[in-house]
Amino acid sequence: MPPTIKDIAKKAGVSVTTVSKALNNYQDIKPETRKKILKIARELNYQPNTTARNLVLRKTNTIGLIISGLSTSRSAHHFLFDVICGINDQAYGKQYDVLLYGTNSENQKRMSYLDLCLQRNFDGVILMGVKTDDPYVQEVVEAEIPTVLIDVPIVTSTCGYVTTDNVKGAEMAVQHLLDLGHRHILMINGHRQAFVSLQREEGYKKALEANGLPFREDYVAYTDFESDSGAQAVVSLLQKHLQATAIFCASDLIAYGVITKCMEMGYRVPEDISVIGFDGIQLGEIMTPALSTIYQNRYVMGTSAVNMLIEMLEGSEGYSRVLPPTLIQRDSTKAITN
Amino acid sequence: MPPTIKDIAKKAGVSVTTVSKALNNYQDIKPETRKKILKIARELNYQPNTTARNLVLRKTNTIGLIISGLSTSRSAHHFLFDVICGINDQAYGKQYDVLLYGTNSENQKRMSYLDLCLQRNFDGVILMGVKTDDPYVQEVVEAEIPTVLIDVPIVTSTCGYVTTDNVKGAEMAVQHLLDLGHRHILMINGHRQAFVSLQREEGYKKALEANGLPFREDYVAYTDFESDSGAQAVVSLLQKHLQATAIFCASDLIAYGVITKCMEMGYRVPEDISVIGFDGIQLGEIMTPALSTIYQNRYVMGTSAVNMLIEMLEGSEGYSRVLPPTLIQRDSTKAITN
């Protein structure tokens, strides 16, 4: 049994009230008493019981980090890990604990968002990985528990979100290809249940139209963000559109699958076809050819989310924080030659 | 304010005891009473307050996942993420929560292992990423808190560990090179403060000696497991040992750095020099040439750790679980030609 304030009180010959006050730096305690109490606490190696503390203070100082699709997605870690690091570091600095809770679309049906949060007594939560048609997307606004969403654009008095400017990022990617002279640019998107897919497609469209080019639906294919499905998608897309000279991929992993498959099919990248990705994960540097891509700062997404959540915990309303993407030019894109 | 058992009791016209018992499936409750109570609980959307529960039960059902070097290491996620997924999945299935706690060597000095665990009221902890000279390595055995270490060989009544058989894995890697005819095999190891480095070096040594070859200290260089330092280390090592035809690297990232640098220096891989890694991360498939390596099942390390911890929580003593590595042959190793 670890020592409690009661043990300290007994040993010091004072009441628990006095001990509690001394330990919590109240000013109405005689300096000598405080000193004595602190000394005994140190001797006993006293550590306050967080559970008891949480109960009476009605605050757990705990952030629920709810991640949908944590384990199910093979590719998740490339994106998630840095965000988690950012969250962890920032939470640590602000004296908050992080409870990791991995879930998926199925489990979301079994336990409601509100129930989950109520049971765990989260002060607030950071929610990521949810799809547009996941139950939690609706429930999060009704629950009225301070929540920061990653990459899901919802703002209410208790909900905010942080995301990269995906529209802008996609525009930059496509504009980069246009600047290189490409006119027939395909897009291999993620799945339609991801907000970022919609946004990146919008950016793709905007860039084309800003340059007087038509948006063609049949230029776009959908995948699950993984390399395998990217590879699969590119085959039929390229066969249907032999005039294409460039491909914008909604993730670096898609781009990897696409490039590999293109080479298999006899295309040279970037000589015959330029490919650009999205994310800026380490993989892109390592591939041959090194991948041109749009970088999003995942670590900052994490720290921003924690900061926003804490602001909300202190009374602020939800808002949005949209981070700027960056174009990274490497070897998978090249000016068109003819 | 969320509803409590008191609210239910009032509404049902019974005592809180009855409610508590009904909710916890005690058998000495009249079926109708139970039914009524459950109905009201559902109506109010009652969720038990975990904090209060933890306090009285003296059990938090929470596993502390303490990771040293979570953010500091650029390469961490390749290894860590899968372990975390395994831990999360298994803990979820066994009704345990996972509190993520990232730390580093510095912070370990500021707050002792015991204090950290006492404050958070962890039932048990899974500890990973610690170096041989980190404070927690000593403190973990004194703390007497059920702990499972990842890749740190300590067994006491309250400590166990899970690891890959690194000696065996290294032997397999080196034997693979020997089988291909290589006789001058360099090793680029991780840092000396990692247990796995010591073990992999031992395996390297054993394989050489089993084949009647001498172990030469000057054939081994040390790095921080990252690609950059691998690249750096290989330069001087190769210059000193021009007869070398193969390199065993203690991580896939080191191998990547090594291969890149070798090519820069004009070597062909694997024609002039064979390179094998350790870990089996996705990067290896993507590199050119695709990396031969030793695969360790990180997800199972995670699930095993949770299982072991729960056994210990139920009274079992600490033990060790050593998982088998697998050789993956790809394109970075080749039979010697001369």
Added chain:
DNA sequence: TTGTATGCGTTATCAC
């Protein structure tokens, strides 16, 4: 089968 009383470790109120 149900209720009363007590305690888990802490903080807060208020009297002394």
Added chain:
DNA sequence: GTGATAACGCATACAA
């Protein structure tokens, strides 16, 4: 300055 005492929400020994 200090100390009873109640309260946080829940579980349980024991009495009824």
